[in-house]
Amino acid sequence: MAVTYDVLVIGAGPGGYTAAIKAAGLGLKTAVVEKDKLGGVCLNRGCIPTKALLHASSQFALMQKCDEFGVSVGEMAFDFRKMQQYKKKAVKSYRRSVEEQFEKLGVELIHGRAVIRRGRNVEVYTDSGKEYFQAKHIIIATGAQARKPDIPGIDLAGVYNSDGLLAADSWKFDRIAIVGGGVIGVEMATIFNSLCSKVSIIEQGSHLLGPMDQDVAKALEQELRDKGISIYCNTTVSQITERSDGLVCRVVQEGQEQDIAAGQVLMAIGRTPYTEELFGEDVDFKMDGGRLAVNDSFMTSEPEIYAIGDVIADIQLAHVAAAQGTFVVEKIAGKPHSIQLSVVPNGMYARLPVVPSCIYTDPEIATVGLTEEGARAKGMRVICGRYSMGDNGKSIISHERGGFIHLVFDAYSKILVGAQIVCPRATDMIGEMATAIAAGLTAGQLGMAMRAHPTYSEGIGMAIEDALRSASLN
Numbered sequence: 001m002a003v004t005y006d007v008l009v010i011g012a013g014p015g016g017y018t019a020a021i022k023a024a025g026l027g028l029k030t031a032v033v034e035k036d037k038l039g040g041v042c043l044n045r046g047c048i049p050t051k052a053l054l055h056a057s058s059q060f061a062l063m064q065k066c067d068e069f070g071v072s073v074g075e076m077a078f079d080f081r082k083m084q085q086y087k088k089k090a091v092k093s094y095r096r097s098v099e100e101q102f103e104k105l106g107v108e109l110i111h112g113r114a115v116i117r118r119g120r121n122v123e124v125y126t127d128s129g130k131e132y133f134q135a136k137h138i139i140i141a142t143g144a145q146a147r148k149p150d151i152p153g154i155d156l157a158g159v160y161n162s163d164g165l166l167a168a169d170s171w172k173f174d175r176i177a178i179v180g181g182g183v184i185g186v187e188m189a190t191i192f193n194s195l196c197s198k199v200s201i202i203e204q205g206s207h208l209l210g211p212m213d214q215d216v217a218k219a220l221e222q223e224l225r226d227k228g229i230s231i232y233c234n235t236t237v238s239q240i241t242e243r244s245d246g247l248v249c250r251v252v253q254e255g256q257e258q259d260i261a262a263g264q265v266l267m268a269i270g271r272t273p274y275t276e277e278l279f280g281e282d283v284d285f286k287m288d289g290g291r292l293a294v295n296d297s298f299m300t301s302e303p304e305i306y307a308i309g310d311v312i313a314d315i316q317l318a319h320v321a322a323a324q325g326t327f328v329v330e331k332i333a334g335k336p337h338s339i340q341l342s343v344v345p346n347g348m349y350a351r352l353p354v355v356p357s358c359i360y361t362d363p364e365i366a367t368v369g370l371t372e373e374g375a376r377a378k379g380m381r382v383i384c385g386r387y388s389m390g391d392n393g394k395s396i397i398s399h400e401r402g403g404f405i406h407l408v409f410d411a412y413s414k415i416l417v418g419a420q421i422v423c424p425r426a427t428d429m430i431g432e433m434a435t436a437i438a439a440g441l442t443a444g445q446l447g448m449a450m451r452a453h454p455t456y457s458e459g460i461g462m463a464i465e466d467a468l469r470s471a472s473l474n
Contacts, residue, residue: 005031007332008122008135010114010278013040014047015309015321016141017098022329024105031108031133033124038102038109039095040143042318045163048094050187052087053166054360057194061362068399078195080171087166116140118282120304137304137332140292141325142278144271144310149179153240158247158264162188165266173197177249177262179237181208183359185268186220190361193227200230200260202251204269207233209359213371215406219422220361223402227362232260240265273311288312298328320355345415345440350378352417354438358427363403366430369418369437372408381411385443385467389423392462393454400424405463407433407443414442414471425456432460443467 007023009016012034023030037044060078102109110133112126122133146161148154160168162184176192178185181203193199201208201224208224208231209217221231235253242248246263273291286293286301291312298306306328309321323339330337342351352369359365375382390401403423410417419433436446447464451457 002121002132002134003031004134004136005029005108006135007031007137007139007329008033008120008133009139009141010116010122011040011141011143011309011311012038012109013141013143013309013321014042014318015143015325016040016139017102018322019139019141019308019325019329020107021101021105022326023332024102024107026329026333026335028329028333030106031110031135032102033110033112033114033122033133035111035113037095038098039091040141041145041163042143043094043098044091045166047318048091049087049166050162050184050191051360052090053083053191054187056083056086057191058362061194065399080195081169084169113277115280116278116283116302116305117280120302123280138306139325139328140275140278140300140305140307140311141309141321142274142311143321144316145274146267147270147272149237149267149269151237151240153242153247154267156240156242156247156265158242158262159240160264160266162266162268173264175246175261175263176200176266177202177247177260177264178266178268179249180266180268180270181205181231181233182210182268182270184270185266186224186359186361188266188268189224189229193224193229194362198228198230200232200262202235202237202249202260203231203233204236205233209365212357212365213367213373213406213420215404216365216367216420216422219403220359220365223361223363230260271310271316275311297331298324315355315357317355317357323355340438343438343440345410345413345417345437347413348410348415348417350375350380350417352437354434356430356434358430360427363400363423364426365420365422366426367418367420368430368434369416370408371418371420372406375408375410375417380417382417383409383411383414383467383470385409385463385465385470387459387462387466389456389459392423392456392459394456394458395423397454398424405459407460407463407467409443409467409471411471414444415440416443416446421459423456423459429457429460432457443471 006028007030009032020032112124115123124131175198177200207217239250249260292307308324310316356368385407389403395401406420408418416436
């Protein structure tokens with residue numbers, strides 16, 4: 001006889017484990033099915049290990065310029081194996097904290113591969129056989145997998161995806177070509193450049209970071225070039241070949257062919273929703289261009305079966321999946337929503353996204369809401385405030401003088417509708433801007449807050465003042 005749950009979550013990544021913890025905390029009998037490790041790709045092979053290596057490599061990069069600060073050291077070197085051990089320790093510690101929450105709240109973790117059947121029945125294939133479960137509500141949080149392009153030579157030994165690269169336990173990356181200039185590509189480029197690799201980024205689009213604000217993308221591109229990273233935009237890889245000293249990417253740029261030599265190649269061209277072997281033949285889920293189709297409440301075409309995170313999203317971010325998981329569970333439990341995914345401020349007719357997007361490069365990049373171009377495309381009149389971080393006291397002290405803060409306000413109400421930040425600690429600073437958009441705060445209200453000196457966040461105050469000056473002149 002099948003065990004019955006109030007909520008059964010399939011997938012234990014950030015969306016899945018957040019939904020399970022929320023559901024159990026609201027008194028719902030909850031289980032999570034996961035065929036791999038608790039934490040999903042994000043915790044085990046994505047966000048957490050990547051950021052751990054970014055932190056480790058940044059320490060080495062900082063030591064290379066410590067003489068600027070009057071600090072002298074002897075011969076410097078890094079141990080990539082120890083870096084990987086540090087990364088694994090961080091992952092293990094984070095995973096244990098999630099396990100402890102499951103244990104505290106009574107969330108049952110079922111190891112196995114789930115198959116959804118009619119009537120919200122779920123078969124789980126475990127090491128010991130097949131088990132049967134039934135749920136009043138199912139949440140699909142199976143995430144995404146690395147996209148594998150159809151390029152001759154893609155299966156050569158030196159070609160990695162991000163999962164494989166993060167698992168490497170020895171150093172062999174003196175020269176690396178990264179195919180794809182999105183978030184994964186530029187973060188990986190930052191890691192290996194900090195470790196003195198010769199890095200090339202090959203991007204099919206006209207600029208890095210795809211849909212990101214072009215001013216932000218151009219600023220990052222210049223910073224990466226200044227660090228010695230070679231960047232090829234409007235460029236496609238036609239094949240990868242092997243020679244005695246490594247690999248060669250044959251590329252086409254504006255109709256011209258050339259070869260880019262590399263010891264190793266990283267394919268970082270995005271991820272595709274993962275639904276492999278998830279559906280039984282007696283259910284019929286509607287799809288939307290490879291993603292599971294859902295309505296405004298994240299319900300699929302099958303009643304009381306929801307989907308969240310990378311399996312449905314254009315924007316594949318851990319905190320988006322977590323927010324969606326919280327939203328769905330609160331709907332199931334009949335509770336008021338505690339988190340906003342978008343907002344329409346008073347007196348406005350445009351819906352504003354309040355999901356921050358963060359990129360952990362050097363300098364960091366963080367954005368939320370609308371860009372100036374995006375706001376104008378919605379028919380909005382806007383005023384903007386901009387501040388160059390080169391004049392910021394903390395930037396001068398730290399010798400990190402690149403970057404800027406760009407704020408976008410509705411011209412009539414002066415409500416903040418978007419923010420783009422390029423500077424150290426941008427990923428920490430963007431939370432203030434997301435809160436301001438969610439709360440419908442105006443430039444005047446934001447300007448009333450005192451910001452400590454010297455801090456990077458003083459730049460926010462300066463950008464607000466610039467916007468208010470622009471408003472008084474118009």
